[in-house]
Amino acid sequence: MSAELISYDPAGILLPNHGLTSADLPGLESNLNAARDEVLSDAKLWAEGGNVPTEKEPLDAGFHELPNRLLDEYRDQGADSEVARIQATADRLAGAVDRVPVLGIGGSYMGARACMEACCHPYHNELSRDARGGRPRISYEGNNVDNDAMQGLCDLLSTETDSGWAINVISKSGGTLETAAAFRILLRKLIETYGDNAASRVVPVTGEGSKLFNLAKALGCQEFYEVPDGVGGRFSVLSAVGLLPAAVMGLDIVQLLQGAAAMNEHFRTASVGENVVLDYTGICHLMEEKHGCDIRLLSTWGKRLEAVGLWYDQLLSESLGKQERGAMPLTVVNTRDLHSRGQQHQEGKRDKVITNVIIGTGERAPLAIGSSDLDQDQLNELADKTLPDVLTAATQGTNQAYREDNRPTADLHLPTLNEHTLGQVFQMLMLATVTEGRLIGINPYGQPGVEAYKKNMNAILRA
Numbered sequence: 001m002s003a004e005l006i007s008y009d010p011a012g013i014l015l016p017n018h019g020l021t022s023a024d025l026p027g028l029e030s031n032l033n034a035a036r037d038e039v040l041s042d043a044k045l046w047a048e049g050g051n052v053p054t055e056k057e058p059l060d061a062g063f064h065e066l067p068n069r070l071l072d073e074y075r076d077q078g079a080d081s082e083v084a085r086i087q088a089t090a091d092r093l094a095g096a097v098d099r100v101p102v103l104g105i106g107g108s109y110m111g112a113r114a115c116m117e118a119c120c121h122p123y124h125n126e127l128s129r130d131a132r133g134g135r136p137r138i139s140y141e142g143n144n145v146d147n148d149a150m151q152g153l154c155d156l157l158s159t160e161t162d163s164g165w166a167i168n169v170i171s172k173s174g175g176t177l178e179t180a181a182a183f184r185i186l187l188r189k190l191i192e193t194y195g196d197n198a199a200s201r202v203v204p205v206t207g208e209g210s211k212l213f214n215l216a217k218a219l220g221c222q223e224f225y226e227v228p229d230g231v232g233g234r235f236s237v238l239s240a241v242g243l244l245p246a247a248v249m250g251l252d253i254v255q256l257l258q259g260a261a262a263m264n265e266h267f268r269t270a271s272v273g274e275n276v277v278l279d280y281t282g283i284c285h286l287m288e289e290k291h292g293c294d295i296r297l298l299s300t301w302g303k304r305l306e307a308v309g310l311w312y313d314q315l316l317s318e319s320l321g322k323q324e325r326g327a328m329p330l331t332v333v334n335t336r337d338l339h340s341r342g343q344q345h346q347e348g349k350r351d352k353v354i355t356n357v358i359i360g361t362g363e364r365a366p367l368a369i370g371s372s373d374l375d376q377d378q379l380n381e382l383a384d385k386t387l388p389d390v391l392t393a394a395t396q397g398t399n400q401a402y403r404e405d406n407r408p409t410a411d412l413h414l415p416t417l418n419e420h421t422l423g424q425v426f427q428m429l430m431l432a433t434v435t436e437g438r439l440i441g442i443n444p445y446g447q448p449g450v451e452a453y454k455k456n457m458n459a460i461l462r463a
């Protein structure tokens, strides 16, 4: 598998009249280096269990070294390590069942979905079991309270009569109502279907001692996975929260972790101007400060990165949307959204900084448009062009149009899309988010604003 690093190219911003000059990023170098130092010392402080100064609380910096820690443990402890246990549970489930609803919301859901859309077959759930490599179909619930959607899933589960189904329920707090309600409803169905064997078909990922933990213990579940202390929900994709569902769907979780560890090393050692995390952070920050570009578009090309973008929407919103500050993230999927949002991006308010996420080599051989006797669509002149040719032309044409109207765009290049590059992207965006927090003086951890709706909802329901 490719170990090439992803790269960031802000050339479409560092142009006369496009926003910044090539002197702006070096001008921010000492601030960016200071922010990086603080992020590195946060990780150290967290790992050593030192006293956290009040102004730094909460300090959920555990995500940073987590990939390295899990890989070291895997190397040293083999079958007893958490990674090997996750793989074993995933293989057991894959051998026993044909569908796994993954229950969770926010950080306990977005990462698994991002992994699936990026790295599984695009029609994974529609394939035969053999074509899925013997892995189960994956469904997502507990991420809303939609009566029709839940009953639709129940309809589907009723048809899983051969190998049947199991539940992977994920909630760090173990008390989130959306997930808890979905679990109760599906657990009832699971017990109706499998009686005393239901417990072996439930794998919880939760905090020790949570309501979910206690419920799963009482049910008799044997396999539990913990969300490590000091790893916040939206930073938890490379813990069991994302790794267990990823392993169930057949992904290589060691490669995910190795990609993230490679990004850690790059972040620690590369200089401004060559550091994908610091450069992305610096350019986005400068565009916001100097030009009021507080809408941050992740413009993904092709279909596989939409869920990664939605995962990032949560990460940026909950981390920096505080004190009436923080950029507004927006995920765009092109070419699809050129036919919907494109007009606004081309001619709307100049409040956006666009980062194209471009995948180099695709997984499959390029498919040509081909010639046809039915040429009423006049595509024969493009017969030898392939779908990647068309996507590249669309990307270049769009960027050219933006450039001609002084609309700033940068590119994030993924040499290819696989578990290794996806692990890099996850870690890069998490590190960029906490680095920006330190740069602008906003604690990127904690999400106090999410609590208000929960309090009101519970009060209304229990009145």
Ligand code: PA5
Pocket: 105, 106, 107, 108, 170, 171, 172, 173, 174, 175, 176, 179, 232, 233, 234, 235, 318, 447
């Ligand atoms: O980032 C966060 O902590 C949140 O978005 C949580 O992931 C989300 O609220 C789900 O919480 P829990 O995992 O406790 O059910």
